[in-house]
Amino acid sequence: MRQKSNLSILIPAVLLITLAVPWQAHSHFGMVIPSVPVLSEQNRPVDVALSFSHPFEFIGMELDIPKRFFMVSSGQQTDLLDSLQPANIMGSSGYTYRFTPSRPGVYQFVMEPQPYWEPLENRFIIHYTKTVVSIFEAEDGWQEPVGLPVEIRPLLRPFGNYRGNSFVGQVLVNGKAAAHAEVEVEYYDKDQRFQAPTGPHITQMVIADANGIFTFSCPLGGWWGFASLSLADYKIPGPKGDDKEVELGAVLWIFMDEYQRR
Numbered sequence: 001m002r003q004k005s006n007l008s009i010l011i012p013a014v015l016l017i018t019l020a021v022p023w024q025a026h027s028h029f030g031m032v033i034p035s036v037p038v039l040s041e042q043n044r045p046v047d048v049a050l051s052f053s054h055p056f057e058f059i060g061m062e063l064d065i066p067k068r069f070f071m072v073s074s075g076q077q078t079d080l081l082d083s084l085q086p087a088n089i090m091g092s093s094g095y096t097y098r099f100t101p102s103r104p105g106v107y108q109f110v111m112e113p114q115p116y117w118e119p120l121e122n123r124f125i126i127h128y129t130k131t132v133v134s135i136f137e138a139e140d141g142w143q144e145p146v147g148l149p150v151e152i153r154p155l156l157r158p159f160g161n162y163r164g165n166s167f168v169g170q171v172l173v174n175g176k177a178a179a180h181a182e183v184e185v186e187y188y189d190k191d192q193r194f195q196a197p198t199g200p201h202i203t204q205m206v207i208a209d210a211n212g213i214f215t216f217s218c219p220l221g222g223w224w225g226f227a228s229l230s231l232a233d234y235k236i237p238g239p240k241g242d243d244k245e246v247e248l249g250a251v252l253w254i255f256m257d258e259y260q261r262r
């Protein structure tokens, strides 16, 4: 009898909690975070960290070995999947890649994870995640799309920026401007300095114009992630074998520096 009454309280309580958690709080972001956004000195490696996380809340999720991880520079694509090392990122499994550059260039690092099954949304999620790194202060080619199914093309140069600058980007779906696309924005609170006043403050949101172009001012130094989500035109079999929708995320990470005193 006692057990039954406990259960009858517990079940609605669990349901209530599940329903009360705002959807936005579940916004995961693919993350590709290099140790520096611009490499000035020669003979230094750049460590690139791959994860699937809640960047503002500093919560990691398990990341399986990605389907693809590569870099693109001057139109040349280099597969890096075999060079990934397992790593613990925000308390969960991720990967790192140590890049020891030999020549200057703008390098775009791209992760295509394996489809992630999200039971809360009853769909798969694939975040095509991109970060642009300037090696030996090169500046050419950062605005070139890689040619991903979904992609954010930076219109503000994605490095050499200061806190307070406005990021401008264009959402592309199959290489075409995605009119009125929604873009989620999250700050990577790496040092766990901040708390959100409310749920919607964790993941902010901006809507692109008719040309897929959006602007967002970044009031803090550090990494900022932009994610535009759209439904794929295909389905894949879910855990029970029936076809499920696939959400494609175009994710881009950019860095804002602090002004430095002389």
Ligand SMILES: [Cu+2]
Binding pocket: 026, 027, 028, 053, 054, 061
């Ligand atoms: Cu998550």
